[in-house]
Amino acid sequence: MERLVSPAATRLQLVALTGPGTHVLVWGYVVTMAALALSSLDEVRSPWPTVHGVAIMVAVGVLLTLDRREPLGRATAVLVAIAWVAVALLVSWQLKEPGGHSQWFFGAGTVSLFFVGLRGRQLIAWLGFAALSAVVVVWAVSTGVSIPVVLVLVGKQSAILLVSSLFSFGLGRTSRSIVRLSEETSTRATIEAAQLATTAERNQRLAELDAIATPLLARLVGGQPLTAEDRLDFAVAEAQLRDGLRARALSVPDVADAARDARRRGVEVVLLDDLYPAEAPPEVLDVVRSRVVQALHSATDGRVVARLLPEGRDEVATILIDGERMQRRDVVLAG
Structure with a gap:
């Protein structure tokens, strides 16, 4: 039998970041970043670290898709954070020069951690971002890249994660309000159903009493x-x-x-x-x-x-x- 899903249920599933709409968004981003990463192979000394990094990104997408728990499983969140630190260590020192699509992993990692934070693992998301940023800063120091330029880059990416935190906070408050309203509505419906059942039972009893007693009472008051x-x-x-x-x-x-x-x-x-x-x-x-x-x-x-x-x-x-x-x-x- 086909299961019918109401539009409201579909919207709530999307907000929960476990529905088909969110999965399409995640994989659309994965495909886009994979294309950008592979298009920047002429900007790195060796293509293999980038190829391996893309494979890790795909694995991260699979993890985020398959783990439907709310909040996101702690082990999954930690694996995502570790994966992007590993990609940064793998690719950074292969760059011929900073900037461009060759640093795709920083933005992709931040967006992945954005989803981790949005699904209830804010602390792990920020710790992962801090470790990822530390790798980028160390790479900049060790290769002579301008520190202000790198700090501006980190600041821009941190804004994405900040949005995740603010949105997660607002979403949590909204969810609690929805749950409270749902409970209140359910309680009212239960009370109304009980009142209707009581009224129906009383009316049925009165009808039975009328059918049985009224003719007899008529005899009593008839004077015969x-x-x-x-x-x-x-x-x-x-x-x-x-x-x-x-x-x-x-x-x-x-x-x-x-x-x-x-x-x-x-x-x-x-x-x-x-x-x-x-x-x-x-x-x-x-x-x-x-x-x-x-x-x-x-x-x-x-x-x-x-x-x-x-x-x-x-x-x-x-x-x-x-x-x-x-x-x-x-x-x-x-x-």
Whole structure:
């Protein structure tokens, strides 16, 4: 079955930096930097350090893509930081002159650490950037490159990482606000659902009470003398209302009709639900109701006691017929 994803879920996935949109962005950058690095091979003394550096960059892209944890796994973040320090050590002293695309690794490393910081590993990102910058500064000192020029380069790259820190901070606050609002909305929805369920239950009870009691009350206020038949109807109605309170799971039309007929025949009927508030599986409850109806139809005197048993037993219900002509105990098992 195809899984449907809402636009809101897609946007949140992108913000989390673990979605397809972010992966496309990461790999688009990897491909672009690989092209720039390979186009600068005439600016280095040996092409192989640059080629190996590109291979390490691809491996870093794979790590950032496969690790979907939030925050990013600590081991992954440390490996990314170490990888770019290694690339800087590998390529820097092969440069014929500073500047140009031959120093691609500094910008690529900073952007990788940008993603590391954005995914919750700010400290590792800044430590990695500090180590990467230290390599570049040492290279500049050892090769006679102007220190102010290198410091300006480091300052420009640090601005990228600073944006990561600021954005990560803002994103964290926004995420917490979204979670809080979501929890509040869920709580309100739960309360509203409970209120609706309570209202529906109350309306159903009132409808049942109206159907049972209103005709009888009309007889009482009518001023006519009460007959034995009227008194029997009152007793049967009272018992039916009591069933609705004590055995809600058994208060269905088939059982109610059978219980009313049995009571009019003089059978004492007791229905109990000691399983409440738990519920029996629907298929098991259907079996119980069916057997209760059969027992009520079979009884001609004495009493019938049908009881749903408390949770945690092998037996779900017992049905007892205790009369002069018939005595029987029926048990419904959970299985």
